[in-house]
Amino acid sequence: MRLVTLIAVLAMAGGCGGHDNPPVVATNVVVTAPAAGMPMAAGYLQISNHSGAAVRITRVSSPEYGSVEMHETIVEDGIARMRAIPVLEIADGETIIFERGGKHLMLMQPVGKPGTVTLNFYSDDVLLLSVSTEFTAAME
């Protein structure tokens, strides 16, 4: 499994003690354009919470994009609906998977040319996790 977590910060009371590994970890991070030349990109990853307590992700930002939103594609009765996820709750010990056809990050308003993309996950104003990956031009 490709581990691309660079920094994992958890500033929660009692959340860090006794852990050898970062309390909130992102793996298999991919940021990709749906098609060449498209202004938006999609982000996929797995986020695992080993903090000893539930965490809430309320905001995601990236220096490379003006706007990053957590979305979920829901297919019901043959209809695909995309809905925003205002708050992502991750229980202690839980791994949330962002994958095609399900939860995903929608990155809009790119700043400059895509290269390394950094994603910052916040719980209110507290930075929980910062992860970087190379932008992938192709979705396949």
Add this chain to the structure above:
Amino acid sequence: MQSRNIIIALVLGIAIAAGFALSLRDAREPVVSLTATVLPAGNELPDFALFDQYGAAAGRSVFEGQWDVVFFGFTNCPDICPATMTVLGQARRELDARGQNPLPRIVLVSVDPERDTPEAMARYVAYFGDDNLGLTGELAEVRKLTDALGVFFQKAGADGEVYGVDHSTVVLVIDPEGRLKALFSAPHEVANLVHDLPLIMAGEQ
């Protein structure tokens, strides 16, 4: 008289045994099951006036002359549309590698014609493979096609430039006479398309 009855009984017995044997053989015949739902007669498409990705007028006749695999989506769709187009592109390449002839054409009909100009469609459909067709145009003309095909779409979360479009995930197969011949429901898998499309195109289903 008795011997005649014996002969009749023998003939009947042989017939029953033969029928039983045939039924056993039929039961052992592999059943070709498809993921797709096939419409034996095929449904005619309505008239519509859209544009292809080069800006050329495209009506019902654009679906005549080749097999088409049609998806309804939009270029600003970050997730399910590119995922589906990727599957369709991979299936077409796999069919090509297996010597399928003719190959079906992949068609994307925009359910977001407000933003999907022919130029945007050109960049988008070309990304997923050669010979793909993109259709866009006036919303009312798109509706003519989608309503007749039972394809749903609706703008969602309208907020200036940033909005999504809820839409059907179905993939339709249109025959060279321009008739709806089959449909695939999501989730779409390359293996299902590669298995079913040659059978549908050969008229074996």
